[in-house]
Amino acid sequence: MKNILFAATTLSIISLSISTQAENLSDLNQLLATKNCSQCDLTNSGLVMADLSGGNLSGANLVNANLSQANLSGIDLSGANLTGASLYGANLTGANLTGANLAGTDLRNAYLTNTNLTDVDLSTAHIEGTKGISTSAGTPEQFYRWAVRETERGNFRAAVEHYNRAINIDPEFAPAYLGIGLIEYGFDNRVKAQEKAEIAANLFKKQDNKLGYETSQDFLHKMKLIETLEAENAKKEQGSGNFGKFIGGLGSLMLRLLL
Known part of the structure; x- marks a missing residue:
């Protein structure tokens, strides 16, 4: 009986894990296909040099995502969680980051001309070498x-x-x-x-x-x-x-x- 219960529990955990991975992969595929993935779970996603210009990632979970050198010009990242994410060298020209969480975010050498940083706390973000940051950002x-x-x-x-x-x-x-x-x-x-x-x-x-x-x-x-x-x-x-x-x-x- 114990063995049957253990096996059933193990299968449930594996099934749940596969289901979660599939949902995350589905979100990632949706983003890459349409550039639109509001409220999506993109935790730990690898999006280096991705072209997401003009897209919509409002409210998305991008914790620890790698968006280094990505083209994010004009993107909507309002309310997104970018904790620990890397946006090193990314193009954020004209992007909307209103209310985004940038705790520990790597913004080094990023382009921030006309980027909306309303209600954004940059006190723990890494902004060395950023270009075009607005006076309203701090x-x-x-x-x-x-x-x-x-x-x-x-x-x-x-x-x-x-x-x-x-x-x-x-x-x-x-x-x-x-x-x-x-x-x-x-x-x-x-x-x-x-x-x-x-x-x-x-x-x-x-x-x-x-x-x-x-x-x-x-x-x-x-x-x-x-x-x-x-x-x-x-x-x-x-x-x-x-x-x-x-x-x-x-x-x-x-x-x-x-x-």
């Missing part, structure tokens, strides 16, 4: 953190773009001005560097941010010191070296400016 603090990450990776152009987005949202967001100033100085654009650092210092002072104000003033002081040393043609190498150490040390302070 807060000044988020864009600032992303800028610091890009700076650490040596992607200075992307970093400046994120700093500018933070400023566009909040014109008095002092840390972003200081971040731009550091990058400008690194490219020997000293006039712009001083201008941004002075704006940052004034804003930090106005906002009673002692750490930010002192950091900005230290930056301005060292710029002036190096100019003086260069003008005198004395200790040029030593001065530059000290500034390099200052820049390196300042990097560790950047995120603390938000505290």
